[in-house]
Amino acid sequence: MNARPTRWSLVLTALGVALLAWWLFGLNAHRAAPWVIGAAAVAVAAWLARTIAAATGAARLARTLALVAVAAGALASAATDGTAVIPAAVCLMVFVADDGVPIVAGAAAALGAVALAALGAVIAPVSLPALLSVVGALLLGCLGGLSRRQLRTAERQAALLRERDAAARAEAERVAIARDLHDVLAHTLGGLVLQLDAADALLEAGDAASARERVVSARELAGAGLGEARRAVAALREPRADDAPAVAPTAFATALDELVRAHRALGGSATLRTEGIARTLPSAAAGALERALQEALSNARRHAPGQPVEVGLAWQDDVVSLTVSNPVAASAPAHAGGGYGLIGMRERFAGLAGGAAEAGVRDGRFVVGVRADVS
Numbered sequence: 001m002n003a004r005p006t007r008w009s010l011v012l013t014a015l016g017v018a019l020l021a022w023w024l025f026g027l028n029a030h031r032a033a034p035w036v037i038g039a040a041a042v043a044v045a046a047w048l049a050r051t052i053a054a055a056t057g058a059a060r061l062a063r064t065l066a067l068v069a070v071a072a073g074a075l076a077s078a079a080t081d082g083t084a085v086i087p088a089a090v091c092l093m094v095f096v097a098d099d100g101v102p103i104v105a106g107a108a109a110a111l112g113a114v115a116l117a118a119l120g121a122v123i124a125p126v127s128l129p130a131l132l133s134v135v136g137a138l139l140l141g142c143l144g145g146l147s148r149r150q151l152r153t154a155e156r157q158a159a160l161l162r163e164r165d166a167a168a169r170a171e172a173e174r175v176a177i178a179r180d181l182h183d184v185l186a187h188t189l190g191g192l193v194l195q196l197d198a199a200d201a202l203l204e205a206g207d208a209a210s211a212r213e214r215v216v217s218a219r220e221l222a223g224a225g226l227g228e229a230r231r232a233v234a235a236l237r238e239p240r241a242d243d244a245p246a247v248a249p250t251a252f253a254t255a256l257d258e259l260v261r262a263h264r265a266l267g268g269s270a271t272l273r274t275e276g277i278a279r280t281l282p283s284a285a286a287g288a289l290e291r292a293l294q295e296a297l298s299n300a301r302r303h304a305p306g307q308p309v310e311v312g313l314a315w316q317d318d319v320v321s322l323t324v325s326n327p328v329a330a331s332a333p334a335h336a337g338g339g340y341g342l343i344g345m346r347e348r349f350a351g352l353a354g355g356a357a358e359a360g361v362r363d364g365r366f367v368v369g370v371r372a373d374v375s
Helices: 007-027 034-055 059-080 085-097 103-123 128-204 208-237 249-265 283-303 340-350
Strands: 269-275 308-315 319-327 356-362 365-373
Touching (some): 007 034, 034 085, 059 085, 059 128, 085 128, 128 208, 128 340, 249 269, 283 340
């Protein structure tokens, strides 16, 4: 259905109706046949009534009155020197533009208006140019209606695309936050389990001092995990900044070293080897690489405890690659980390420029490899 007429539209319609009534029934009343004056009066009245009906939300009545105005105005247009074609053309335009009217019905109304205009010219003969001008006005009204109809359709489609785009962005943000929370919980809770198990074993062995060290380490790990969880929850309350500052090479190297040291503190064995010249990283790429290392080390502790982990960071001209590998334990499943961690890692790198992630068993070792553009 068309939008309801605005107050300004109602004023313009009333002014147009008044001018047409003065022209038709004042200046031309003595020259026109009674049937012409009657048809013109019906067209003008129907035009005004249609506008009022549309303003009050009576859509069906408005469409009916529009057709009445089109038919009466087209029939009387030739005999009134084209004056009566104005309400006919205007009402034809709004009828064709109405989304609640099938396009076939709009075309039929336009053809019917042309036929009635020709019939009026036969009843009250006029010159061919006069008839053609009336037909042209009716066709222009039809084309104007089609244009308005297409414009509203395009606006609706654009609004729908904006809604879908907003929903997609919200879903992507939700998935990203879920990935972060998973990584934080998997890293922190997994480490806490290891530390507390070790503390329990040390207490049973009577080594209270070593057990206390394990408990202190567990408390530090819990504090660090709580801080990361708070940052992830804060992202739920505030949109993420797309223009986050780039990460300097030293800051990135420090973050990776801390993850490796945390892995060692949890009883694991890991070495970090770097090749190439380090460069400044986009914030998203740096965060994804850190999360990838965190997930890989967590999987190694869970599925291959005690096995040495090799971490390799390779810098190239415009790409940085991170590889984490460890021997597959005899009791480990063929595809370690079958939860959401590796899935989230692939999703995170799929959203980066030049990003890619893969994981699997190669030559008896479980290998996680990721890369991202640094340009």
